[in-house]
Amino acid sequence: MTDREAAEQEVLFHEPGGTWWWLLAGPAAGAAMMFIQLSGGAGIQFGVPAAFTILVSGFLWIQIKAARIHTSVELTPTTLRQGTEFVTIADIVKIYPEPKRHETEKWQSYRAFGELSGIPRGRTGIGMKLTDGRSGQAWARRHRTLRAALESLVGEPAS
Template sequence: MSPATETEPARLFYEPGASWYWVLAGPASAVAMLLIEKSGGNGWEPLVPAVFLVLVTGFVALQVKAARIHTSVELTRDTLRQGTETIRVAEIVKVYPDPEHAESEKEVQRWQSARALGELVGVPRGRVGIGLKLTGGRTAQAWARRHRHLRAALTPLVEERVGPPGADIDDSDEAGSRW
């Protein structure tokens, strides 16, 4: 083990944002074009498949790199990183429970319309928001694909500092209050 890895805090939760396996779409498209040309009676003409290989691989690699930067999630004992934004776990006062009607907009809880952590405008597609009450009365949404795992890892960290739910925390913005 190198000295740099010894000082890194242990990850309690991690999602990379996207898989590099998607880049294989480039070579797959090139092979498909070769087979289409061969079955069409044109023989093996490598120019069009090479163009597909370069363009598709490059475009998908760019998308995967962006997703790995902007939609990755990492939780350690001290920090929660959502994309490029990192907050200290010490700033989190409460993890709100799952909404009873996640799909219904009739009973939206206040945290569901709060700012999503990270530099993105909202919760990224395919992710589910988790309500957080932060210091200073702020509310925000953490998010993850495996949101139940993130919640299960984050809740004990907050509760060991603040105490169990219902202990000296103002819940005036919880269920039933739309704004």
């Protein structure tokens, strides 16, 4: 691998989009059902807690997997990936400054990158002007860290 290929693979910023720790809610639901059975005095019937464990874990697995695909963020020296959409760093003309408190900027109505209909919950947008008159919003939970990394790659933010 050449130095250039190694630099392209270097990840400057990463957010996974979802955490697998939520899968522990499945066994917790099974344990809660077991406790309910015990407190009811009927004894434990292992089918009900097992079913709750499997069902809750299964639904959560689907949700977490989707979040890790659609709300993950990765920035390398050449590309910004938002979910499944890629934006080339060379296409970014400028990054709009963070809005002042209690003000709404025009860029906050721009399309969010990724295939989602808007910025995912818990994330904050970063306005960008792209080549050919295009524009959009990058987003992340740690948006100030992503903004700083993007500004170091693109240059100074726009006024």
